[in-house]
Amino acid sequence: MSSESTRSLPKPDPIIDQFVIDPDVVYLNHGSFGACPKSVLEAQVIHSLKAERELVRFYVQDAWSKIDRSRIALSCVVQCNPQDLVFVHNATTGVATVLENLDLKPGDELLVTNCEYQACLNNFERIAKRTGAKVVVADIPWPIEDDVDLVEAVHSKVTDRTKIALLSLITSSTGIRFPVEVLIPSLKDRGVETLLDAAHGPGCVPMNISAWGAAYTTGNAHKWLCAPKGAAFLHVRSDLQDGFTPLVVSNDALKLEEASAKTNRTPFMHAFDYAGTDDVSMYLTIADSIEWLEAAHPDGIDGVMERNRTMCLEARRLICDRLGVEPPLSESMIGPLATIDLPSGNMTAPEIKQRLLDDYRIQVPVWGTPAGTVSVRISVQLYNSMEQYEYLADALCAILKR
Ligand SMILES: Cc1ncc(COP(=O)(O)O)c(C=O)c1O
Numbered sequence: 358m359s360s361e362s363t364r365s366l367p368k369p370d371p372i373i374d375q376f377v378i379d380p381d382v383v384y385l386n387h388g389s390f391g392a393c394p395k396s397v398l399e400a401q402v403i404h405s406l407k408a409e410r411e412l413v414r415f416y417v418q419d420a421w422s423k424i425d426r427s428r429i430a431l432s433c434v435v436q437c438n439p440q441d442l443v444f445v446h447n448a449t450t451g452v453a454t455v456l457e458n459l460d461l462k463p464g465d466e467l468l469v470t471n472c473e474y475q476a477c478l479n480n481f482e483r484i485a486k487r488t489g490a491k492v493v494v495a496d497i498p499w500p501i502e503d504d505v506d507l508v509e510a511v512h513s514k515v516t517d518r519t520k521i522a523l524l525s526l527i528t529s530s531t532g533i534r535f536p537v538e539v540l541i542p543s544l545k546d547r548g549v550e551t552l553l554d555a556a557h558g559p560g561c562v563p564m565n566i567s568a569w570g571a572a573y574t575t576g577n578a579h580k581w582l583c584a585p586k587g588a589a590f591l592h593v594r595s596d597l598q599d600g601f602t603p604l605v606v607s608n609d610a611l612k613l614e615e616a617s618a619k620t621n622r623t624p625f626m627h628a629f630d631y632a633g634t635d636d637v638s639m640y641l642t643i644a645d646s647i648e649w650l651e652a653a654h655p656d657g658i659d660g661v662m663e664r665n666r667t668m669c670l671e672a673r674r675l676i677c678d679r680l681g682v683e684p685p686l687s688e689s690m691i692g693p694l695a696t697i698d699l700p701s702g703n704m705t706a707p708e709i710k711q712r713l714l715d716d717y718r719i720q721v722p723v724w725g726t727p728a729g730t731v732s733v734r735i736s737v738q739l740y741n742s743m744e745q746y747e748y749l750a751d752a753l754c755a756i757l758k759r
Contacts, residue, residue: 373740388736391580400645427643443629448556451575463489472528500685527557532694584646665693672746701731
């Protein structure tokens, strides 16, 4: 720490002792890379060790019931039929898998918003280049008053050539909770299916995949469910599963019916559950991370989500007040992630971010918004405390001379 900041680091929530987070860093970026508790990492090691005892038995027999344990646990969190849920290593893979399964032709339009995650957009651009389809961007205003403007911005870009719409449940850099319960059905009424990017989904905000009705939903367990890295899911609506394949097909691809009858799962599930010699320990551990999170709050995962959102709103109010800026979104539009425009003067986003890290040991993203302003995005997870956001507010005031 530089001499500029002589005070000691703020205390996180005591639950941080269950994590391996560096005590010399004020970690306010669960949104980018979610921390995993030690006991959950240990559970993953135990799954791996058990597999290593008898690898053939594991890969051809024991793995199925263990994968299903996580499948069932996760389906309760995201509210869907477990049979419609498969595992992939991250949300970006989920998006790429869906795109590979679409029958795209020159002139087809792929609708995205200006708030989608760059890796997902890159996959959209790549498939568009290969197929002759076109990526069409709906510009979500920033700041934004309410859902109506957002819905209108998306609808305004729908044409009769629109093949699919990519929507985030919570946008990465701006932290907007999209009104998916309105958008998914209204797009469907216009003949457009949705690919929902719920990277910030399970454990972040309440989800109901069955009720929302998206054609495809992908999301991460390794963010807000605190699962080990490489643990994500893809939900494919039952009417779209026939012939839907993973990015890489494996041994049983040409005899899926026969193979899946032996493993007592649908061909869709079998195609994803058996991907050859792949590490599935992170998938098996999703059930353990859900158990950990359920036990971490008297009201279970619902209580965790409520606690994190409440603290996020309080932290956002505090930082906005201290900096003398208006919050860019109404409270109803955010979860445990919040973006705040900074009165940055002549300072660039990378400069502010680096000062926060070097002088105050704060790990938090500072980046641009769709309006070209500079913003800070805070995340709130169980190990964070209000004291940490007060410290961030002090640091921002000092750096930005407020
Ligand atoms: C909205 C959104 N979508 C997709 C992703 C990509 O997640 P992953 O890196 O796990 O593929 C992120 C990552 O932060 C994200 O915020």
